Amino acid sequence: MLRPVAGDERCGLKFVMTLLETRSLSKYFGGLAAISQLDLDVCPLEILGLIGPNGAGKTTLFNVLNGFQKPNEGRVIFKGQDITGLKAHKIAQLGIGRAFQASTLFMRLTVFDNVFNGFHMNYKEGGWRSFLHTPRARKEERNIKQRVMEILEFMGLAESKDQLAQNLPYGHQKILGVCIALATEPTLLLLDEPLNGMNPEETSTVLDLLNKVREKGITILLVEHNIDAVMRICDRIVVLNHGKKIAEGLPREIGNNKEVIDAYLGADEEVDGIVS
Amino acid sequence: MKEVTVFILFGILILLLPLILKSPYQMHLIIMLCINIILAMSFAMLFSTGLITIGAAAFWAVGAYASTLFVMNLNISFWLALPLASVTTGVIALVFGSIIVRTPGVAFVVQTMVINMIVVQALGQIDFLGGWGGILGIPRPNPIGPIKFVSKTHSYYLILFLLLLTIVLFYALYSSRIGRAWRSIRLNPRLAQTLGINLFRYRLLAFIIASVSAGWAGSFYAHYFGTIEPGTFSVFKSIYIQIYSILGGLNFYIMGPIVGAFIMTLMPEFLRVGKEIEPILTGGILVLLVIFLPGGILSIPERISFFPKMLQDASSSSRG
Amino acid sequence: MMQKRSVTFLGMMSFLLLLVSGILFVSSRSIAQPPKEVKTLKVGSTLPLNLGMGVETKKMLEVIVPKFNEAGGLTVQGQRYTIDLILYDDKYSAEAGRAAVERLIYQDKVKFIICQIGSAPIVAGLATTESEKVMSFVGGASPKIVSPKNRYIFGTSTTRTSIPPLWTMAKRVFPSAKTVVFLSPDDETGRARANEETQVAEAFGVKVLQVLHYPRDTVDFSSIAAKAKSFNSDLIDYPGAVAGTQFGLQLKAMYAAGFRGGQISAITPQMDEITAVASHEALEGLLCTMQGTEVPNPYPLAHEVKQDYMKKYGKWSEASLTWIHGWFAFVQAIKKADSLDPEVVANLIATKGLEWGIPNGKAMLVKRPDLGNNRYCDTCAEMAYSQIKNGKLAFIGRIPLDEAVSACEKVFGGKWR
């Protein structure tokens, strides 16, 4: 499906194929609109930043995109297919991966097992063969264990592979979350505040990693409060406030947008808190 | 290699148990223990997907009654009735499971409990199923060659075979991708969904497999015990089954039920000298075990390593 | 953290302590050995110690058996035996009952089991007692106990044979009664009793309008009573009811529903329990059986057990009498056969019958041709009846043993002696 994309220099085209699009998407909680009439386009291979003050509906949007919550109105279209209201596991199988805001991991498993569990969808052999432990299934399992190590090495967690997830430092837990999401081999990765609570050094490491992830052919939709980082890494930025899109464009355009600045100033500058 | 030696020695011990235990009464307890282990493992399997059932005894009952009815009404061999009863249990579990597996948490606990009550009521009310008095004179398993299944020893080897089959089957499941999916669901259902795991399907699968294993335990029970009556399969049996698993250690899906059932089956017999205060002792020990060993008996090794540390920092540490 | 660890430590210590004391408890039992010149005969019993009737029966047995031993015990072929009663809890359940029976037979090597109460544990233990040729003198209401397949089990309670004598008495007390409604619990006993009483009532020319079953644990009988009342029958009968407060609640509810007709029951109500829940008006006129200890001029045996029981425990409980017939039958059977071989004893009494004395009077083994069993396997006994007058049981008469058996034969058919 071709959509016009305003002033996108990087794509070099006026019309590109969108990977994910939402059309007049709305989600209400008891009369209160968490998202209202949202149109959003995500192009392939871009890193799209989603910013906005607390309560702007970013996390709700992720929950709707990933199937945790059903929208009240509107459509979600992924790779040309209508995925509105599908169950979360179905959407995951179609190729939308998600890394969570809070450290949602398998806390009592090792780092390795965390990522290993993430490979659930990527077995070619069925559960029956795996249950019988046939040679083919075991070979595939070895193969997958190798791929787990590849991901851990790629993300720089290989050394702590035998540690329990709950014993990891906070920053590493966040990266592990991304590792698990990568294990599902998604086309589109939803990242919920991966930089939350990190120092500048860790931040730049993660930003490098995200660039590397994109180079592997994975589109990233990023929610982040760290505006500097978003400006640095994102190809495009969408600004939400009260569930509505108030601005969309290149990082520097957004930086100068008066409405955006107002929205942020009006929101007490409190950007690190926990969004409901 | 030390573990392998221990394992082999243990295996020999189990195989030669009838030679060591001379008293048929002790063999009876061991046979009942094996049945209880299978039931507790079926509880543990559902727990491995994050579901807590208080209805395991219901599927045990279905297996027992199905097998009995097949053998006594259709005159088929026990060896055919055993798998047939297991399949019947599986079908009934599919029906109930597809209704209740969608609601995890406390709701599931209450629902399984009520299903247990419904099954017991049905068994008692329907005369065709024997009514409240149950069914008497259920034949022993048909003889295979010289093995007649009259003696406790033969029954022991049969239930041992079923138990080992269950253990191997469950172990294979837990170590396969299915088991990993279950573990993901139990540890974090939200995250598991984003990994593409269909919670409903995997939980239903666990529900059916757990019920089927309870079903063959039931089939064996009916033919070993010779009589069945609805009261045996009441909710309180299900609660006991749950306790077996908790006592052994919930994080040990196979060893936990074995250890827990071992204690809870043999302890009341051991305390029989207490006559009417036996349940008070059993209940008290249960409460103490739960409080002081919340990780189950199998967590003792972890706990023991605490003791030296405890003595060390007895003066320094003040963290509440 | 700290606190928790010390708590753990304490907990494990107390657990160990419990274990050790348990072991000591067990071993102390085996240390105490009786003197050698008199041999010991082990006799087993399993009782539901979670229910009042089980505990009362246990208390009574613990009075009778030591007394019996003091009086010289049992003499078989010139050898004196004292009885060692080994008693386990069967929790009224099949599983615990079976385990207890297996333990009695294989661990304690008993050859005789007496006075079991609950049908579920009895039936569960049946497979083992039969195959191990262990004789059982048991209570329990289940007809499965007297099924022709069994050879070593004898039903020594009168539950299965008490209905025809009851209705003989009922026809005397309520001669004009034409219709009856049954109220019985929805369990095996209730259903079996209700079927049997239907047969008996029809044989006595009384029409059974309805059999109403209620769940075993019911305490609120108002609606059932309203239903029972709506048939406007002459009589209400309570087959299979449990003697205790639940029975009182049924009478209370029937009275509250406005029923004023005649009421009969084969059980012996415990007056202190039912008067605690029901008013005297609600109980007035109930025809029921009476314990042999309560009748005017009780038999010596009845007087004796009551005195002994009160000497040991202070307070008399009629419930302790209901289930002990098995003990007297056992003693009489051994004396008659003069043998401790269950095979010999069982054969003898199954073919020749047995008569013995119980606190209520005389009892005898009867055949059950109506159930296809031509062994002497079930028990008929002399019955005493009473009506409740002003909150007290008032004796109205006995049905002697002969008449009771004849009534049974007339109703169920076949020759019972």
Place this chain on the structure above:
Amino acid sequence: MTSALFTQLLVNGLATGMVYVLIASGLILVLGVARIFNFAHGEFYMLGAYATFALCQVLQVNFFISIILSMFVVALLAAICYRLIFHHIRGNLLLCAAASMGLSMMFERGALVSFGTQERGLPSVFTGVMAIGDAALPVEKIAVILLCVAIMLGLYYLLMRTKLGKAMRAVKLDTEVAALQGINTTMVYALAMAVGCSLAGLAGGIIAPLFSITPNMGHAMLLKCFMVLIVGGLESMLGGVVGGLVIGMTLSFGYYILGGLSEILLFSIIGMILVFKPGGLFGEVVEDV
């Protein structure tokens, strides 16, 4: 069915139902706030009945004073049980369930051993019959209904208007947040346990003059309460109220219309609720998302 009979059955169902409501609300409260699946709940009901009996019959205290006193006795006992047992394993549903099962075993047999085998009963407090139209209604049933309604109103007040009630609701919603707001959660848990179990104890006291008092009276009641939870859901007190009344009415009218088959009617109603409303009439279906 005449209208008199209908009224009779209605009052009867209401009385039984309200007793279920009382006990089930206690169960829901303990489950919701203290996160304990309390298998010993039926035993607290039994202990309440025995305490009332002891006060009324042995110490000759007035009936109403003795039910209130026995409520406090049960509450104290429950709080002690909480502090000694459940406090160490708080938050763990399964361990609490197992511990409460052990507690139930101890209480049941302990009652039989210490209170004796004789089943008890209290003489009726209200013996009269009230005539409304053609219907003759026993006053004691009406008194039970009124008492239960009054207690439920009191509970409502406690939960909605008092500080303790607010704390309980906060803890039920989110324990951590409540703790951050400075609520002493241990205290709230213990009090929730005490209040919940004392409701069962109160119910035991209220039914003492109507029904009988036996050591194993708790089992049957507990199973009935689980049915109430299935019908009403586990979430709210309202669910407990509706569930209790539905079960009470079903049994009352069921026995009259169907006789012994009414258990089947009850279970088919429960089966339908399982299929169509798996979370109960007033419960949300909580899926793992």
